[in-house]
Amino acid sequence: MRTLVALVLRRVMVAGSGALGLVAVALPQAQARTDPEALALERSRVKLDERVARASDLLSREAVPPAATGERVAQWPNWPNYWSNWPNWRNFR
Amino acid sequence: MPRPAEGVWTELLVLQATPFCNIDCSYCYLPARADRRRMSAAVLDAAFRAVLRSRFVRDELTVVWHAGEPLVLPPSWYEEAFAVADRHRPAGLRLRHSFQSNGLLLDARWADFLAQSGAEIGLSLDGPAHLHDSRRRTRGGGGTHAQAMRGLALLREAGLPFHVITVLTAASLDEPDALFDFYAAHGISRVAFNVEEAEGANARSSLAGPAHEARFRAFLRRFFARMQAAPGAIALREWERALAVIRARGIAPEGQETEPLRIVSVDVAGNVSTFSPEFLGLRHPRYGDFCFGNVLSDEFETIAARALASPLASDIRAGITACERSCAWFRYCGGGSPSNKLSENGSVVSTETMFCRLVQQALLDEVLETIEGQEVAA
Numbered sequence: 001m002r003t004l005v006a007l008v009l010r011r012v013m014v015a016g017s018g019a020l021g022l023v024a025v026a027l028p029q030a031q032a033r034t035d036p037e038a039l040a041l042e043r044s045r046v047k048l049d050e051r052v053a054r055a056s057d058l059l060s061r062e063a064v065p066p067a068a069t070g071e072r073v074a075q076w077p078n079w080p081n082y083w084s085n086w087p088n089w090r091n092f093r
Numbered sequence: 094m095p096r097p098a099e100g101v102w103t104e105l106l107v108l109q110a111t112p113f114c115n116i117d118c119s120y121c122y123l124p125a126r127a128d129r130r131r132m133s134a135a136v137l138d139a140a141f142r143a144v145l146r147s148r149f150v151r152d153e154l155t156v157v158w159h160a161g162e163p164l165v166l167p168p169s170w171y172e173e174a175f176a177v178a179d180r181h182r183p184a185g186l187r188l189r190h191s192f193q194s195n196g197l198l199l200d201a202r203w204a205d206f207l208a209q210s211g212a213e214i215g216l217s218l219d220g221p222a223h224l225h226d227s228r229r230r231t232r233g234g235g236g237t238h239a240q241a242m243r244g245l246a247l248l249r250e251a252g253l254p255f256h257v258i259t260v261l262t263a264a265s266l267d268e269p270d271a272l273f274d275f276y277a278a279h280g281i282s283r284v285a286f287n288v289e290e291a292e293g294a295n296a297r298s299s300l301a302g303p304a305h306e307a308r309f310r311a312f313l314r315r316f317f318a319r320m321q322a323a324p325g326a327i328a329l330r331e332w333e334r335a336l337a338v339i340r341a342r343g344i345a346p347e348g349q350e351t352e353p354l355r356i357v358s359v360d361v362a363g364n365v366s367t368f369s370p371e372f373l374g375l376r377h378p379r380y381g382d383f384c385f386g387n388v389l390s391d392e393f394e395t396i397a398a399r400a401l402a403s404p405l406a407s408d409i410r411a412g413i414t415a416c417e418r419s420c421a422w423f424r425y426c427g428g429g430s431p432s433n434k435l436s437e438n439g440s441v442v443s444t445e446t447m448f449c450r451l452v453q454q455a456l457l458d459e460v461l462e463t464i465e466g467q468e469v470a471a
Contacts, residue, residue: 041419041420041421044421045421045424047421048421048422048425049342049424051461051465052338052339052342052343052425052457052461053342054465055339055460055461055464055465056339056340056341056342058464058467059336059339059340059464060340
C-alpha cells in the first residue's frame, strides 16, 4: 500500500513539475507575443542570429576565401586563443 | 602550490610602472599623467609575489606595462622587474611581457632589450602626421609624429615585431584611405582601432552623437574594401575579432572587464583594482577608489575576496543581466564595458553605450555585410 501511495505521489510530482516547466517556458513566450518591445527585440535577435549563422557557414565552406578577406589569424601563434595575440584592453592610448 | 580557482581566474596583469607620461594627448583618460613617481622595488616584488603565486593564475599570464608611458623608465629598470617576475613565477606558468608605448623614447638600448627579453611592444600611432599631431601632442603643444616615426623606424630596422594602435577620432573617419596607405607605406601589418571614448579625464568624445555612427560605418566599409584589395597586407584586430565571433556564432558570456580578477591592475603604489583598468585612479561615491587592497599590506586572497563580494561586482553583474534582457547583440558582445557604462550612463547597472553602438553593433554588421557581399560576388 505504502509503495502504491509513493508511486502515485511521484507521478503527481513529475506531472506537476512538468506543468510548471511548461508554464515557465510559455509565460515569457506569451509575454513576448504581447509586448511590442519584447517582440521587436526577439525579431532582431532572430534576424541577427540567422545572418551570423549564414556568414559562419560561408566562412567554414570557404565560400569567402580567407585570402580574400585578409584573415590571417590562423597564421599566428596560439590560435584559436586569439585574444592573447592582441593588446586586448580596448582603452590603450 | 595552492589549489586552482574554479570559474575565477586572472589572465592579464596591468602594472603601472609610472603614472607619468612624456606627452599630453588631448583624448587621454589618465588623470595623473604628470605624476613622476615610479613603482618601488618593494611594490614590484609584492605585486608579482601576490599575483603570480595566487591560485587564480592558470598556465599563462600576460603582464602589460601601461597606465602611463612605460618607456619613461629605462630598460635597466625592466631588466630588474622581469627578474623579479621570474623569481616568483611558478614552474609551468608562461609569462608574457608587453609594452604599449608612444614610441618617442625608443632607442638602440630599448631595441636590444626587447630583442633579448622577448617582450612585445605596441606603438600608439594615429596615422599620418596631420591626424596624429592633432591629438597626440607634447605639453608645449607641439606634434609628436616625427619622433614616433623614428621609434617605428628603429623597430623595423631591428626586425622586431610590433603592432600599432590607432585611436579613431571624428577626424579619422574621413580618412580610411590615408590610414590604409600610411600603414602600407610604413610596413605596419598589425593594426588595432580603439575608438575615442568619454572616460576619466577625457570627459567628451569627438565621436559622441548619432551622426558619427554612419560615418564610422562608411569608414569601416572603405577600410575593409582596401584590405580585400590587398589580401594579407594588414591584419586588423577588429576584423579578426568579428570573424572569430562569427565563426563561433557567439562568444562566451563573460568578458575580461566584466569578470572579477580576470584583469588585475596594480598602480604605482601597490593598490589593486580589477574589472576595467581605467577604474584605477577614479573615485566614486558608491565604489570609493575602486581598489580592494594593497599588495604591500594585504594578502591577495583577502583582496580577491573583497573584489568578489563587492557592490561593484554585483552591480556589474546586474548590468550584464540588463544587457542580456534588452540587447539583440548580447550573444556577440557579452555585456559591454563597465567603465564605459559608468562614464557614459552614470551607472554600471546600465546597458548600451557609444562603444557598443560603434565597436560591437556597427562593426559586426559591417563585417557581415562584407561577407555577404563576397558571396554575391563569388
